[in-house]
Amino acid sequence: MKLRHMLASIVLAMMSLPASAGGVPESNGTIKIMYSTWSSINIQAQIAGQILQKLGYTVSYLPVDDSARYPAFENGDVAISMETWATTQKAAFETSLATGKIVDLGSLSAHAKEDWWFPSYMKEKCPGLPDWKALKDPKCAEAFSTPETAPKGRYLSGPVDWGGYDVERVEALGLPFEVVNAGTDASMFAELKSAYERKAPIMLWIYSPHWAPAKYDGQWVEFPKYEDACYKDPKWGVNPDKAYDCGKPEGWIKKMGWAAGEKKWPCAYQVIRAYDLDSKTIGTLVGQTDIDGKKIEDVAKGWIDANEPIWKKWTTCGGQ
Template sequence: MHYSFCILFLFFVLKINAYNAPDQNTILLPLNAWASQRVLTKVVAKKVRELGYNVEFVEIGSTDQWGALRKGIIHLQIEVWQSDQTNAFTEAVKKGFVIDAGRHTAQGREDWWYPEYVENICKGLPDWRALNKCSSIFSNNSKSSKGIFYTGPWNYRDADLIRSLKLNFKIERLKDANAIWTKLRNAKKIEKPIILLNWTPNWIDVRIKGRFVNFPKYEEECETDPGWGVNKNMLYDCGNSLVTILKKAAWPGLKKKYPCIFLLLKNIDFTNDMISEAAALVVVDGYTEEKAVSLWLKKYSQDSKKWLGFECPLNLE
């Protein structure tokens, strides 16, 4: 009886493991917490299937994805925002944990942002020094003068920025980009002051007028030399880089195991308009991600066809 139980238990364990493990013909693609990445990843999934591979999507945070890429839990990432030279992507590439698969034509920016109407209430913006003079208007508590900066589940250095520039603000971290946009829409309806993390290219570019806060200009010394900048005792007393490079990343084993997918990844190239459109179709127009993929591919059919303009090699070694 005991022997039979062990055999039965082993059977179920093996069956479960076999079910969970993707087959050798499956490409694992990450889905992050913002619309453009999700839509464009599903666009790429269609191209992967055209090459004869299966696709599985993995819901994963942008900070967790680097360990997953290193281990092959996911195989690639098509939208990496490289805002400085010390971020997780750069460090992972330096250590050989992740492959830098090239950059997109698109260039971006990420930083604190507010709707244009806020300038009527907080004179001096977009200069960062106006923030403390007006911090109370960004509070959600009438008894508090401490403003709120809304951001998502991403590993930015906003807490360091607040400390080093002595900003009278606290961070409210929301679960994803959709939660940020809900806060923004609700504030805009009544022209309530709000300040939040925004990035471009994004749907906001063509829907809501606003500006990034002008913090002290980013230089590498801001992250390495406490004596640099406004605060002589602390690092990170500057904004993000005015130009964020958008890149692609790959699992180190992708080139050898899936050479056709590696070439596809190298060929993919997004413009600012392509990324903005992917986000707007979901966030503004209200389409499902699947419908957005269909509409996006219809608009950019010629561009996306070029991604498959190669012959699959047996290997790239």
């Protein structure tokens, strides 16, 4: 009888241990981490992936359009994303989360902000800025025009898959601007660099954390402050007939995952939950790739090599 009780106790004790205690990796399957069209998500994907590889996991990186990520995650085609921004993904993220097929893996310390941005030298040609109502003045709009858009102003938006409702915002607020989408964030910031050096007119999508708002003197346009009702209820705001008559939301940058993946790789998911970088660190890392021209893989490895005491605290479940 005593032996039977002893064996039962041992079995119960083993059942109470985390899955990782039986060995990491818990599954030989490949953890697919999302890549996208901006540098910081890819740098953080590499940092997370290289750390997981040190624990013995097999990792691959899968390019996914930002607008198409949710079906991919819900179907298990990709397992982890290191960045999901409230600024453009809040509603879609919450809808997908409600299906139970994805999981919220926690927020980074970094604070997300992105919206229309202009260099400070443009205030001479549009002195009412940063108030959005200044953009309704045809003279101000023309100051931001190009031969292709004149007399309308030109707004350089991000790649199409970023979303952001810029066309809807222009229509709802009655702005005499034409939205032009950049092909990549690299081309967008290359155009900013060229315009800034020539003091040429430019209005574009800038986001933070990023090196650009620290490097260049400028301001975000001050649109009506975002509320959830702005995107959902046309009666909200300055235009009673259209939604999106406000600025973009700001706030969290979350990590997200395929829900079923947490059962396959519980320790890996625990590492991602613990993972955290702040805005300054992310902006610095992006500058190393976008300005200094370093490879993303090398930037990630450099951070890992220089910050072992930090990331080892994230990996305790893997015996590190």
